Amino acid sequence: MTRGNDAIEISGVSKFYGEVLGVNRVDLTVMPGITGLVGPNGSGKSTLMNLIAGLLTPTKGTISILGLTNREPQLLYQHIGYCAQVDSFPPRMTGRQFLINYLRVHGFDKRSAAHLAHEALTRVSLLATADRRIDGYSKGMRQRIKLAQSICHQPRVMVLDEPLNGLDPIARAEIIDLFLELAAGGAHILVSSHILHEVDLISDRVVFLSNGYVVAEGDVQGIQGEIKHHPIQIRICSEAAPVIAARVFDLPDVVEARLHDDRRNVFVRTRNADRFFLAFNQMIMDHPWTIEAVSPVDESVEAVYQYLVADEPVSQ
């Protein structure tokens, strides 16, 4: 039975493989909902995911997953669904058999297993090919059966490594809807991905990893607010850009207003986003400007990634 605990608590966790660092001194609390995990290859994402899924034991520190640890595997693994990046399936099995086997191993009887397998297959839209051998599946189908496996036993925690890999755009949207649905039901979903705009779209909170350390975590807009030494940057596109540039510079907290060569875009840097937007929105009302676009150049996962994780540009 669970102890009614609702979070995944990671305290002071380090994981080393011999002398090679996996993650170092991680303190994290993962709440229900969708948590995105981003970072370059080799930053410790897989290590962190394996730790949360209970597949690895920390070298130091403690992890508590809904009040359980991997010292109670039978209790723990019931609640965890894991979707790895690598493909490895038993040969000559159909999709349905694969799921049913998995469920039986988890202790479900034949009827429940069949029922749950059917439900999972429906959720990932694999029902029509469920009775074909996995050997013959396309890349997208393999991905879906992996996802089915990670959700079929209705776990409360789902650890998903690049879950949308190989899926076509429609499938991506479908699976994203599935995640949102599961999250709304109170599950903890941890998603690791390189496709930052998707992470931005679906995550309630994002964890940024770099070189084995957690460099930031939280709601993206919140994170941006905390990066003190970076005044936030905003792009304003309008025919009246030159005038806007001049006016905006008068506002308090604005440290820079740069007019782009095309004379239609202004890049503004301000130390206080809230105050700026309120003031700027008022200015729009007071002046006859037509605004074509306003985009905060910083309030996205891409922007934060670039500041904190990467030394190189990341497209936005």
Place this chain on the structure above:
Amino acid sequence: MAVYERSYHGYDGELTGTGNRILVISKFTTRELFRSRMFCAFFAICFVPSVSFLIAIYLRYNLEMLTELQIPIDEIFIIDAGFFINFLQYPQASLSFLLALVVGPGMISPDLRDNAMPLYLSRALTKTDYLLGKLLVLVVLLSLITWVPAVLLFFIHAYLGPEGWLVDNLQLPFAFIVTSFAWIFTLSLTALALSAWIKWKQVAQITFFGFFVMSSALGEAVREIFGGWLGSAFSAFDSYAVLISYAANEPVPISMPPSVAIMNMLVLSALATALIFQRIRAKEVA
């Protein structure tokens, strides 16, 4: 000061002809091959018999000492067609077999293992071009230790030896060339077929060894037990021996008709070629 920005430029220079591409494959394959010191040593050793036979011929005609000692060298050491056949059949057949064993099975598997075939075939190369490129390497290397030394030795002997011997034995060089090529193609194509189907070089080599040696041993056993020549019909070694002797107008060691010997080699080559083309596709048809 001029600053050059790195940007993308296409290529507008000259291009080599299509025949050249085949040679490129051969060139790079050979280069990789001779990187290994073990292989260089082995290849050098393959020339030892040729050199020994050369010295033997030279000595035969140039040691005054022997005439002084009144050793009837003419009766002891006869250089005739049989001499050369022995040369080709014994040391060189085995050595060429070993060379094919060492070189062949590792030629195609590296290209298939990491999915490089689409890179070849998306260029102006056909599967035939690819095969020819690989085959050329084997053909050249094997030629250098089969008919090339045999023909050279022939002409050296013709030069050093008795008058008129050349004219009497003119069929020999042609025999050597033709039969050697049959042997070379059989060996090479089989080795390449095994390389195309078996991922691991060592396993392919063992299979290659097993296939030829087994068929030879089996052939001999069948001959012993049942008599006749049927057992040898499946042995490439025996076919080779038969063909050389037949082409050289010499008595044939096994009473197998040469047409059967030719069939043996042809069928094996054709089968191997078909198997190779089956495997060197860009994409498997899903």
Place this chain on the structure above:
Amino acid sequence: MEADGAGAGLADATTPPPGVRNDQPPPADGADLATDARSQPVIELQNLSVTLRGHPVLKSLTTRVTGRCIGLLGPNGAGKTTLLNTLLGFYPSTTGSAKVLGRDIRERAVRQQIGYMPENDSFIAGMSGVNFVRYMGELSGLPPEQALERAHEVFFYVGLGEARYRNVEAYSLGMKQLVKLAQAIIHGPRLLFLDEPTNGLDPPARTRMLQLIREIRDSGEARVIISSHLLRDVEECCEEVLILRHGEIATYCNLAEQRRSIEKFLLLQVVGAPATDAGPDPVDAFVAGLRDRGCEVGMQNRRRLRAVLPPTMEVRNVYELATALNVQIRGLDHKRDSLEDIFLRAMEGDHRPGDGS
């Protein structure tokens, strides 16, 4: 953002290779192209059908594709990969014909002008990076000295200069992707086929790859065809898209034209003041207010809204409402039809893709 060449700094200058100008006569073995290559169709399909193992995969495709950079899209099983493989000559066509750069694909010489970057791992173990790419260059007809020169050049161009003497099997995933690109461009082909070029790349590497692709596109030296599931990538690089469905062409359209079309809606990023216990959430009130005024509003999440304004409303009115409700408009953009919408419309009439093939 300024284009900075490949990420590895501009410290080392590169002398431009001699003789590379647009007024050069076409290469000896190249296609018989007219000098204004840009207007010529890249691909022409005429009733092209391909049947594999008894299943018809491509059904009588007919189209003319022009443009510098074209996206090839479609759900799994639509025939995208098959089309690509057919154009590359890997599968024979059952009926119909296809021309690439004006030449029939059955002519071997047409592949002289083609570069291909496969989706899966593709290399020869045991060779160093530069040796491997040089080999590929020579296989494409470059004379040995030129091949070696260009191999090095191309390595630096894609940003792998440091690693070029290491064996390819030891490269990381991102590096292997770049090597695949390098071998595709070493012979300066007129047409590049890139299959999932950003597969497995982390964000900075993905940015770099897309930048390289855009540079190649803008250089005018090569046309590019990208097959990808990531619509964003295609949107960033491609001007036209060809969308396949069930082995047929669902749509072929020009993105730039789509973007200029009249149909438009707003993408808003909003932040409301924290909701007090008494009142409604400001953002919800904002949405309700917009709807009251006749807008169609959709919420992607708590921060992002899409709104289609009725003719009576203007952007200014939206700001008025926001100010009144204490909602900050942090982002505003007029979005023409994005590629995602185009794609979804192309799939219309489909049952939910439950066959997952």
